[in-house]
Amino acid sequence: MSLEELFKEIIIEHYQHPKNQGHLEHPDAKSDGSNPLCGDEIAMELIFDGNVVRNVMFTGNGCSISQSAASLITEAIKGKTIEETRTIMNEYKNMLAGKEYNADILGDLEALSDVKRYPARVKCASLSVAVLDQALQQKK
Amino acid sequence: MDIERIRKDFPVLSRMVRDKKLVYLDNAATTQKPSVVIDAVADLYKNYNANVHRGVYLLAEESTQAYEDSREAVRRFINANSTKEIVFTRNATEALNLIAYTWGEANIHAGDEIVVSIMEHHSNYVPWFRLAHRKGAVIKIVPSRMDGELDMDAFKSMLSDKTKLVGIVHMSNVFGTINPVKEITALAHKKGAAVVVDGAQSAPHMKIDVRDIDCDFFAVSGHKMLGPTGIGALYAKESYLESMEPFLSGGEMILKVTLDSVVYNELPWKFEAGTPNYEGAIGLKAAIGYLEKMGMDTIESYERELTAYALEKMKTVPGIFIYGPLRAEKKGGIIAFNIKGVHSHDIGTILDSEGIAIRAGHHCAQPLMIDCGVSAMARASFYFYNTKQEIDSLVAALKKSKEIFGHVA
Numbered sequence: 001m002s003l004e005e006l007f008k009e010i011i012i013e014h015y016q017h018p019k020n021q022g023h024l025e026h027p028d029a030k031s032d033g034s035n036p037l038c039g040d041e042i043a044m045e046l047i048f049d050g051n052v053v054r055n056v057m058f059t060g061n062g063c064s065i066s067q068s069a070a071s072l073i074t075e076a077i078k079g080k081t082i083e084e085t086r087t088i089m090n091e092y093k094n095m096l097a098g099k100e101y102n103a104d105i106l107g108d109l110e111a112l113s114d115v116k117r118y119p120a121r122v123k124c125a126s127l128s129v130a131v132l133d134q135a136l137q138q139k140k
Numbered sequence: 141m142d143i144e145r146i147r148k149d150f151p152v153l154s155r156m157v158r159d160k161k162l163v164y165l166d167n168a169a170t171t172q173k174p175s176v177v178i179d180a181v182a183d184l185y186k187n188y189n190a191n192v193h194r195g196v197y198l199l200a201e202e203s204t205q206a207y208e209d210s211r212e213a214v215r216r217f218i219n220a221n222s223t224k225e226i227v228f229t230r231n232a233t234e235a236l237n238l239i240a241y242t243w244g245e246a247n248i249h250a251g252d253e254i255v256v257s258i259m260e261h262h263s264n265y266v267p268w269f270r271l272a273h274r275k276g277a278v279i280k281i282v283p284s285r286m287d288g289e290l291d292m293d294a295f296k297s298m299l300s301d302k303t304k305l306v307g308i309v310h311m312s313n314v315f316g317t318i319n320p321v322k323e324i325t326a327l328a329h330k331k332g333a334a335v336v337v338d339g340a341q342s343a344p345h346m347k348i349d350v351r352d353i354d355c356d357f358f359a360v361s362g363h364k365m366l367g368p369t370g371i372g373a374l375y376a377k378e379s380y381l382e383s384m385e386p387f388l389s390g391g392e393m394i395l396k397v398t399l400d401s402v403v404y405n406e407l408p409w410k411f412e413a414g415t416p417n418y419e420g421a422i423g424l425k426a427a428i429g430y431l432e433k434m435g436m437d438t439i440e441s442y443e444r445e446l447t448a449y450a451l452e453k454m455k456t457v458p459g460i461f462i463y464g465p466l467r468a469e470k471k472g473g474i475i476a477f478n479i480k481g482v483h484s485h486d487i488g489t490i491l492d493s494e495g496i497a498i499r500a501g502h503h504c505a506q507p508l509m510i511d512c513g514v515s516a517m518a519r520a521s522f523y524f525y526n527t528k529q530e531i532d533s534l535v536a537a538l539k540k541s542k543e544i545f546g547h548v549a
């Protein structure tokens with residue numbers, strides 16, 4: 001269990017220079033969440049185009065894991081259909097839970113795979129999907 | 141002080157963590173236990189376990205005696221007048237809630253003012269916040285100064301004839317600041333207000349004299365002073381306890397019950413409903429014995445030296461910001477900090493990989509976090525079994541965490 005595996009370059013890159021950070025005008029759905037124990041915060045805003053996530057942005061503050069996860073996951077789902085988005089989220093949850101997962105579907109998100117070995121940090125990595133879950137429920 | 145010999149008294153300190161020697165620097169959360177405490181608890185169960193204050197047989201006499209001896213140990217440790225003034229609770233939190241639900245419920249009314257500081261742990265804020273809500277009372281918050289000390293001018297200006305209660309943390313669990321509780325008590329008493337001192341962090345690390353402070357209530361947690369978890373104590377002046385209604389009710393807290401009348405037990409048992417945590421109390425007595433043998437003055441001066449050393453060394457970490465007083469004379473062995481570009485959780489994980497245990501998060505003091513403009517801090521907190529070498533390990537690991545996250549501005 002080495003730190004370099006947890007804090008991969010790509011994670012630190014997304015933490016220091018997050019993608020899709022900011023707000024959207026007139027989002028179709030928005031949601032936020034926090035981890036009360038550690039204070040990580042994530043808010044997500046989405047715009048849909050029919051069945052497709054046309055745009056997604058997040059704001060938040062917290063540790064490298066929670067913030068890089070938000071950056072990576074927004075990158076992963078932008079332009080995907082809702083169904084594809086749900087598949088990505090499920091594979092990601094499987095990965096964090098230590099179950100089998102499809103690496104091809106996850107792409108760069110697989111960088112967070114070592115988080116599962118740090119039980120105290122799984123919550124940090126899961127916050128974004130929990131927030132995204134809530135936001136997707138607003139899509140009729 | 142022979143630290144190496146002292147460390148041998150604490151079995152867990154010789155543990156390896158992730159192939160490294162454990163460096164335990166989360167003593168403000170809870171302290172490790174010496175063998176005498178572990179053995180005292182085991183001895184109860186091996187040799188004389190029986191419910192206290194109930195049996196007429198020898199085992200029950202012995203367990204009751206041990207339980208009440210522990211009360212005497214607590215009395216002596218904080219220099220209370222009488223064991224009638226020592227109520228065992230689960231922890232400091234329960235002690236503070238006991239005050240709010242008994243004395244507070246009867247004595248705080250609409251329009252009354254409760255003064256607490258911005259440094260309070262949630263356990264000395266939320267009970268008063270809720271009480272104020274129930275009663276329509278007003279809470280006033282004493283700010284801290286830029287140097288991490290309490291703003292005494294602001295405190296004085298907040299006191300008025302409406303002030304009914306002052307709640308103050310003796311040693312902040314974030315800043316480490318030692319607040320001038322004796323002066324605060326004298327000022328509050330002039331206005332006729334009762335004073336609650338949260339001693340959860342101070343009692344383990346410095347000599348406490350509740351008669352000298354003259355506070356009306358003082359709360360401690362056993363687990364932060366070498367004792368087992370689940371045992372704490374409330375000190376309250378006898379005159380207060382006499383006038384207060386019981387908190388919880390049931391067995392133990394009564395003298396006589398008929399179907400239409402109840403006579404409460406004498407002090408302090410009136411406030412101890414149900415089978416108490418006598419296991420915890422017996423462990424706490426052993427813990428107090430250990431501390432007294434070392435001497436609180438010795439502990440305080442060694443920890444001050446350690447804190448001064450840590451403050452000096454930690455300053456050399458690039459991008460570090462230390463919260464609270466920067467002079468060891470002003471504080472206990474608690475240092476909260478952040479490092480620019482490295483979130484405190486990440487610091488916590490990186491330190492853990494080196495076997496170093498610290499705390500990251502809001503430290504149950506969210507109003508203080510908000511006041512400092514952050515959502516989380518890292519915190520190293522010491523006890524007398526920590527060493528300068530351990531602080532060197534801490535500082536090296538902090539530098540490493542800065543390296544992992546690159547030298548961002």
Ligand SMILES: Cc1ncc(COP(=O)(O)O)c(C=O)c1O
Pocket residue numbers: 168169231232233234261263264309311312313338340341361504
């Ligand atoms: C200053 C202070 N007060 C109260 C408490 C509450 O202690 P307990 O959780 O043991 O009740 C703590 C514990 O962290 C503390 O640091």
